[in-house]
């Protein structure tokens with residue numbers, strides 16, 4: 386089971402990981418201590434591997450700091466579901482292999498609720514109901530399967546779509 | 552007779568050129584990346600990914616990458632100093648010639664100042680405000696550290712060709728109103744996700760100088776944009792490829808019209824860049840610090856306008872006016888033409904060219920309950936220091952007027 390961590394709209398990267406707590410200012414090993422350190426101090430303490438974040442629109446807006454999604458990935462967040470994501474955050478999600486789904490579940494799920502996340506046929510199951518998530522394109526599924534774009538590249542020595550796109 | 556090809560937006564033209572195939576909005580393309588930019592805050596991560604994960608000992612084309620030490624420059628702590636040692640060693644080892652150490656200035660400013668970007672290029676920056684390069688009609692966009700490492704290892708990367716919002720500008724700025732006011736007005740109008748995944752093109756600004764174009768292009772990031780492009784008309788001294796320019800009939804996702812003759816100075820209130828209203832609406836807000844600088848508004852024209860307002864006046868008691876030129880060249884020019892003397896005479900403190908306290912790491916961070924009026928681009932909670940500090944954003948003119956009064960002041964009211 387996954388616990389739902391509910392957030393509002395426009396969650397910016399300064400909230401996810403303030404610049405002052407960047408690995409540059411502290412250390413890489415401490416990264417897992419700081420997600421939402423000021424906005425929601427209990428998050429880093431209580432989050433468990435497999436939990437999910439459900440948020441309002443424009444999640445991850447602000448700076449390009451990849452350590453923001455990386456910190457969420459490092460503490461074990463299994464997916465983030467929001468009606469929209471800021472573009473660099475979305476792109477970093479693909480690079481890291483962190484599943485991001487564009488869907489609005491803020492009105493139907495509750496903070497702290499225990500739910501089940503299905504990544505194969507993307508959906509959330511909670512209290513006997515199923516909420517489908519938009520299925521990712523085939524190339525993105527491959528990227529997830531390899532554990533992110535870098536891992537994909539290391540294995541295939543090319544980017545997904547490369548034959549088609551080049 | 553063959554049918555004429557469908558007209559393209561500036562992004563479609565540039566990404567077609569870079570991918571070698573006709574690319575339209577919505578297409579996924581693999582593009583050659585002409586230039587990469589990386590700075591001290593994230594370069595150590597890139598180095599680790601290149602070395603440890605990608606096993607790239609030497610990047611294939613070191614001349615493609617420009618490296619900057621500007622975010623915490625000079626170093627503020629032992630940790631940042633050590634990270635900078637690591638960067639300098641790596642730069643040396645890789646034979647990277649385009650290295651800009653502490654004091655040279657903010658990455659985006661120097662990239663354009665030194666001509667490290669050019670019209671029609673695709674530029675990846677390890678920084679969200681890489682949209683700034685659209686000032687010279689380059690497709691500049693921000694990416695994360697792993698994305699950057701991959702781009703440096705291969706020379707190319709993927710992009711989804713964005714749809715484009717066209718901003719049709721009419722008229723001219725009123726006295727003391729600046730491109731920053733136009734940018735803030737657009738943030739208020741469209742919202743901070745108003746252009747997510749999209750590009751923004753500004754039409755009707757052929758008359759605008761390079762400094763103003765940089766402000767407009769870099770601030771499109773606050774709309775969530777992927778790129779912000781100014782058509783390359785009226786850009787003197789830049790070589791524009793013949794295939795690049797506005798094409799009649801290109802498809803825009805939407806068009807937004809702005810009448811500059813009716814635009815007063817704007818201010819964004821905490822904690823969002825979309826909380827925008829005319830500066831006059833904030834007339835009773837007291838400030839503790841005024842900060843003029845950053846890649847948004849630390850250029851020579853910004854310092855000059857501030858100096859024109861500050862000439863013969865003094866910074867209000869109890870207010871700190873911190874001015875950080877965007878680059879060493881800007882600082883030198885401001886010394887040469889007397890701008891700096893005027894600013895100092897008014898009571899300003901001058902910092903080392905670079906990002907300054909923009910992201911709350913050093914040189915002027917704010918404390919609990921403090922209010923800062925800043926010419927930067929973001930006022931998120933905690934951005935400049937204490938999460939209990941407040942940041943208001945506006946133009947250098949409004950900042951200068953605010954420093955004199957000690958409360959937010961529309962420059963025309965001074």
Ligand code: SF4
Pocket residue numbers: 622657658659678680845846847905906909910927928
């Ligand atoms: S001045 Fe501020 S916004 Fe600009 S690059 Fe530096 S930290 Fe980023």
